[in-house]
Amino acid sequence: MMRRALVLFMVLVGCGSTPPRTSAPSARPRLVVVAVYDQLGSDVLAAHLPHLDPDGAIRSAIARGRYVQRARYAYSATLTAPGHAAIHSGASPRDSGIGSNRVFVLGRGRVSAMDDGTHRVWGRDDAGASPFRLQAETVADVIQSERPASLVVSLALKDRSAILPGGQHPDVCVWFDAEAGGFTSSTWYAPAMPEWLASWRAREPFEAAMETPWTPRDPAALEARFGPDVQPGEGAYGFDASFPHDARGLEDADAFRSLPSSTDHMLALGREIAARFELGEDDEPDLLALSISTTDYVGHAFGPSSWEYADVLLRVDRALGDFVRELEARVGPIALVITSDHGAAELVERTHASGHTDAVRFTSESSLPRLEAHLRETLGAPPEGATAWAEGWVQPYVYLGMREPRVIEAALAWLRAQPGIGAAVDARAVAAAPVPEGESLDALIARAIPRDPPGDIYVMPAERSVAMEDMPEGVGTSHGSAWLYDRDVPVIVVGPQFAREEITDVMPQCRVAGTIAELAGVRAPRFACGAL
Structure with missing residues (x-):
């Protein structure tokens, strides 16, 4: 319990350093990283995979681990919050209690499903956040019960994508909120923002990541794959349908999350957290849950077969690959799980062009x-x-x-x-x-x-x-259905128990939580249905 107590002290008072930690050689990875690419269906990855960087996280993980092409969700509410709950617990919304991203509250309108009305988000007086709706135990909960010296860290661009993977009491749980001035958390986790996070935000303001307009890396290659940049049905969050995309001056709170640089910004904070809390630096396996939301925002605004989606997937995947290599350079081999919370439909305009004119x-x-x-x-x-x-x-x-x-x-x-x-x-x-x-x-x-x-x-x-929802009329696409383009997602697992293999059979998605637990050396949470 000593290590956890020290971490809690750092969270509460912003302590600047920890005493040196010692470790003995261990065959078990000392750090398990779970990376969720928000809105990456199986067929979408298959279409983009040959064009990804071999040094990116996805292709480098496939080259040395188990690639399950299709893990299938067993429910129709294929949305971000239910998906993140299922990844880390194995539970469907019926059992997890997480059935939507937002809820309607009379007098307030649409609010986050994480908003409990009690635990104030740091930097805001009009929003709360906690895992109060989460009814299923997560791998993080099991880790904290069975391995109290292990640390659980959850980091995301969305509140739900950080809160649900972290379970009830993670050591660190932070997410991005433009109205709170950047990365934040809530009083469920600590009474106030720790000094280290406030200091990092001052050194790394998110606005700086919006200064450079987003331009595609290889316009010629993108045009060869998808045709002209501008396509019917594209554009949202203040952006029109054509590159470059300049977020400066945009009032839409989601404009920042739609930029590739938002993932870079999040991973910069991940580096700070990993170093400060010495993740993976002793023999008690730690859990780092990451969620890359940029793919979801870009997918909603431009569709999965667009210049923007292809470019952002390439960029964030390379950024995560660099992040993983940096972790391994410091702590040795890590265990890695890459998956997604849901897929998405094509833009209805593309669907119409393919002959399905009934799409609405x-x-x-x-x-x-x-x-x-x-x-x-x-x-x-x-x-x-x-x-x-x-x-x-x-x-x-x-x-x-x-x-x-x-x-x-x-x-x-x-x-x-x-x-x-x-x-x-x-x-x-x-x-x-x-x-x-x-x-x-x-x-x-x-x-x-x-x-x-x-x-x-x-x-x-x-x-x-x-x-x-939350989109202009006549543009964008979404998910949240029982159809296989929403329910089928890839899973890539790297760890000592998993030899290099490609699995084409459809696997139950509820095995992902059991797989994470196996990598961490703990029992599977209640609703997991085995491992991959």
């Missing part, structure tokens, strides 16, 4: 008033005291003002008739019923809904259609 892009913001108008036409005005029949629509849930059978039935009838919607169900009724066996659509939806659903009606897009 719809937004919750524009659909909610139409649903409310239908309910008023069908049911009349809401009763006194109710603000609306349908108060909110935050993917993937509609939030009703009144949970009466007639309201649910009328809302379901309208939703199921809309182009682009593949399924709409009473979330609480599904949560109360047994989960069907197998991978039928009903089973995938049942596992997607937590036992205590955050909303009233679960909505899933039809195949090749996309449900958008």
Whole structure:
């Protein structure tokens, strides 16, 4: 417990150094790194893989480890928060309690699903954060129970992507929040920002990473692969469809996360943390959970078959490769798991061009008033005291003002008739019923809904259609469905137990958590279903 107590002291008071640590030779890797490339489906990686840098993290890991081409999620809520919970716990949303990225709160609107309303985010008075919704134990929780001298560090550009991998009480858990002035955390983890993080933020302001416009490394190669830079349906977060992309002066809070330099900035903090907390420098294996969100923002704005996505994947993958090599130069061989939380659909314009003209892009913001108008036409005005029949629509849930059978039935009838919607169900009724066996659509939806659903009606897009949120009308793509382009993700494992091998059979995604646990030398968390 001495090492953990020392780390806690550093977090609370910002201690500048630790006493020297000694170690004896060990066959077990002393550091397990789990890197999630947000929004990297199996087919998308297969298309981009030949064009990635051999020295990048992905190809160098494939060259020396086990490459599972398809690990398949067993639920339909293929979103960032459920995916990160599943990677580190093995649990579907039904068991993890994590069914969405955001939730609707009356009087506040759309808020992070991590916001507990109690534990204030450092640097903000209007947001909280903690793992309060997480019901499943994670590998991090098991490590801290079985190996109390080991350290758990979780670092990401999104709150959910740092909080969920870290479990209940990680030693360090930080994420980026532009409104908080940069990388931050919450009072769940420590009363205030430690001096070391405040000092690093002062030395490395994130705004500096926005000063240089983003230009493609090899325009000729990109044009040969994808055609002209500008394509229909591209552009979001303040960026238009064409390179260069200049984030200076943009007011969209997600503009920074959309730049390759945001991953560089995050990994710079990772280097600071690894050195300061001496990760991997004794015989108790530490866990470093990283999440690269830049691919997700770029994928949403430009699609997976765009100049931007290809360029950003190449850049962030090379940056992670450099980071891994630096770690190994300092601590020796590490264990590495590379995977993704979900895939994504193509831009509907590309889908139309391929002959699937039934693909639809719809937004919750524009659909909610139409649903409310239908309910008023069908049911009349809401009763006194109710603000609306349908108060909110935050993917993937509609939030009703009144949970009466007639309201649910009328809302379901309208939703199921809309182009682009593949399924709409009473979330609480599904949560109360047994989960069907197998991978039928009903089973995938049942596992997607937590036992205590955050909303009233679960909505899933039809195949090749996309449900958008926080995006301008007519652009972008998304995920969050039962279709295989969303559910199938790659997994690459490097470690002494894993010989070089390429596996083409589909594997259950719930084995990833067991694999991480095996690398760390601890038992698998409850909902893991074996190892890869």
